[in-house]
Amino acid sequence: MARFDTLNTAWMVWDSPAPAPEGAVLEYTRELEKFLAEIERRAFRMAQVALRDPDDALDVVQDAMLKLTRNYASRPSAEWRPLFYRILENGIRDLQRRRTVRKRVMTWLPGPKEDPDNEAQDPLDNVADAAPTIPEKLMQAQAMEQLEESLRALPARQREAFMLRNFEGMDVAETASAMACSEGSVKTHYSRAVHALREQLGEVW
Amino acid sequence: MSEQRHDAFEMRSRTLFHDSVEALDMRIRSRLTQARSAALGAARGRRSRWSGWRIWTPAAGVTAAAILGVVLWIGSPLTHQSGTMADVQTSFEDLDLVASSDEGATDAMDMLQDDIDFYAFADRAANSGPAA
Numbered sequence: 001m002a003r004f005d006t007l008n009t010a011w012m013v014w015d016s017p018a019p020a021p022e023g024a025v026l027e028y029t030r031e032l033e034k035f036l037a038e039i040e041r042r043a044f045r046m047a048q049v050a051l052r053d054p055d056d057a058l059d060v061v062q063d064a065m066l067k068l069t070r071n072y073a074s075r076p077s078a079e080w081r082p083l084f085y086r087i088l089e090n091g092i093r094d095l096q097r098r099r100t101v102r103k104r105v106m107t108w109l110p111g112p113k114e115d116p117d118n119e120a121q122d123p124l125d126n127v128a129d130a131a132p133t134i135p136e137k138l139m140q141a142q143a144m145e146q147l148e149e150s151l152r153a154l155p156a157r158q159r160e161a162f163m164l165r166n167f168e169g170m171d172v173a174e175t176a177s178a179m180a181c182s183e184g185s186v187k188t189h190y191s192r193a194v195h196a197l198r199e200q201l202g203e204v205w
Numbered sequence: 206m207s208e209q210r211h212d213a214f215e216m217r218s219r220t221l222f223h224d225s226v227e228a229l230d231m232r233i234r235s236r237l238t239q240a241r242s243a244a245l246g247a248a249r250g251r252r253s254r255w256s257g258w259r260i261w262t263p264a265a266g267v268t269a270a271a272i273l274g275v276v277l278w279i280g281s282p283l284t285h286q287s288g289t290m291a292d293v294q295t296s297f298e299d300l301d302l303v304a305s306s307d308e309g310a311t312d313a314m315d316m317l318q319d320d321i322d323f324y325a326f327a328d329r330a331a332n333s334g335p336a337a
Contacts, residue, residue: 065243
């Protein structure tokens with residue numbers, strides 16, 4: 001046990017472990033920024049697929065970024081991606097749960113029953129883009145819309161496994177880490193997701 | 206369903222997804238950039254607040270210890286000064302009486318230990334008022 005000359009010295013040393021040196025902190029902050037910049041758009045789209053509403057998707061992505069930077073920034077950078085997606089998926093589930101509760105409460109209240117998902121929709125979102133629409137792009141957008149609808153119809157774990165493996169390109173081990181389950185479960189969820197999606201979308205999709 | 210068709214489906218899904226990511230509008234991109242900056246800023250702010258905490262904790266601890274010491278010292282019976290000047294004077298006289306060795310044949314300390322019954326009686330007499 002270390003001995004201290006003064007109480008002040010003991011206080012200074014008390015809160016071990018000592019913080020990372022400033023240079024190291026700057027280094028991982030830069031790395032973290034690079035990581036977030038690389039991942040944020042895909043994360044947003046995945047959240048949007050699950051939640052439909054872009055503002056909700058932005059909220060959960062921002063929340064996941066905050067939690068990652070606050071709690072896990074000093075972890076090895078190889079762990080960031082599974083950690084980030086685990087936080088993101090927890091955020092998505094929390095929001096979906098709150099929505100379910102809100103919908104149940106709303107059914108007990110008098111007045112018009114509107115879909116809360118459409119409440120905050122900006123009318124400008126429905127205005128057609130001024131740029132000419134290329135038919136192929138339109139078809140792709142429609143196909144993506146169909147895929148999104150089918151993904152929303154999947155059980156949460158299957159949707160999660162499909163998006164992490166297929167959209168994010170994670171391997172089985174990394175996906176298992178993000179989903180906090182075994183690799184075998186990931187394979188099962190993914191396989192079921194692919195079968196279900198193919199059935200829903202049909203052969204011509 | 207063949208494995209090949211499975212792969213084609215997965216490939217098509219992936220391509221569509223990545224196209225949709227590339228097609229995100231500027232408003233969303235900008236908000237994501239802001240979210241990222243906010244997250245990193247909050248983390249930096251938290252760290253600097255933590256640094257401040259680390260600096261001020263020892264000072265706060267020493268100050269708290271000093272205040273506690275003063276409070277304990279003031280509250281101590283040894284330094285409790287709630288009596289009047291007359292009480293203080295009486296205490297000194299008692300001390301003087303006990304410490305004094307000018308009592309001739311009977312030592313002051315012996316006197317105090319001599320007759321417990323007597324002092325009990327004297328106490329009762331003092332509390333019962335004037336004698337009948």
